[in-house]
Amino acid sequence: MSKKNQLEAYYGLPNEVTFCTKCVMSNQRPTSAVEFKHTKESKKTTMNFDDDGICDACKTAEIKDNIDWGMREEELVKLLDKHRKNDGSYDCLVPGSGGKDSAYQAHVLKYKYNMNPLTVTWPPILYTDYGLKNWKNWLDAGFDNISFYRNGKVMKLLTRLSIENLLHPFQTFILGQKNLAPKIAAQHGINLVFYGENEAEYGNPIADNTSSLRDKSFFSFENLDEVFLAGVSIKELMDKYDVRLSDLMSFLPPKIEDLEKANIEVHYLGYYLKWTPQEVYYYAVENTGFKARPHRTQGTFSKYSGIDDKIDDLHFYTTFIKFGIGRATYDAAQEIRNRHLTREEGQALVRRFDGEFPDRYFDDIMKYIEMEPEYFHELCNKFRSPHLWGKDKGGEWKLRHNVSKTGLDD
Structure with missing residues (x-):
């Protein structure tokens, strides 16, 4: 198709849709979960594909096979020894909701490496019953926890506005989730924060495992006039929606001067320990009482990932709408990289489940946001x-292109 005849592509997505030759991911996948508007002027970037049509995430998976994980573990031990405290105070912080990943992180750090982690929870917008039970089981496995329940009225408003303006139910939730950990760490004199998988596992730029938070752009409190939450400026939220700045503070990053005093480091445990989601799941089941969903997650074939929030399933449905990439694509791509599925098996699962409408909790969500x-x-x-x-x-709406080459224009 000539440039003249190309159909409009929103969000800065590539006009030509291609699929990784190793997994089932398309070149429409955005590189990170940040805000973007329904406009062709958006400069949203997507994951890279090499000349052989292989995506960044698959290349990262290949690199993992050649890493000396023994040496990486030695690096981890040195890092932990640097921050280890012997006075009974917390020496690292693990943010999480009690899902398989955070359960694994905290348990390994405490019971294998003898650290004293403080766990911190930015709770789901709408807990599932089993998600809440997993969170309690996690803490009962031996962890102190701070659960921060933000302003409920503002969370509801921002969730609705995120859907209306961005079709991104989790946009403000993700920002708060990211920004809570360094704030709590600074308050408690903790200099070491651990997240789970390295962002490169999914095709995002490889995260720096040694930088301070001061160097990370999403932890900047500068230029609040340029900050948008749910697609709305801070000023408009205050003027139009009668929201105080104090009501928004929990969603915003810490102040620069606080970060400079705290000297906090963020690290990804998946950089030091080989991270395989299925094995992490088994570990969490055995050691923290984690339980999978009692039913298949709508939109995919799995039962154990992202199951604590009722809105999670709807979030992946919106990624299908905006990028043509549903939850089954994300899950199948990861399973292919870990050699648990062939590409052909992944294609079949995507055909069957991608874009399935998540009606199980849909009415609860609409009632909550009054939509x-x-x-x-x-x-x-x-x-x-x-x-x-x-x-x-x-x-009927249909994708123009899909990984099985049965799309409207394939």
């Missing part, structure tokens, strides 16, 4: 990028 279901579906149609979606002869 009519019909309005939500109208928003979904508004956010479909023309280069990804078209209507078939029956008037």
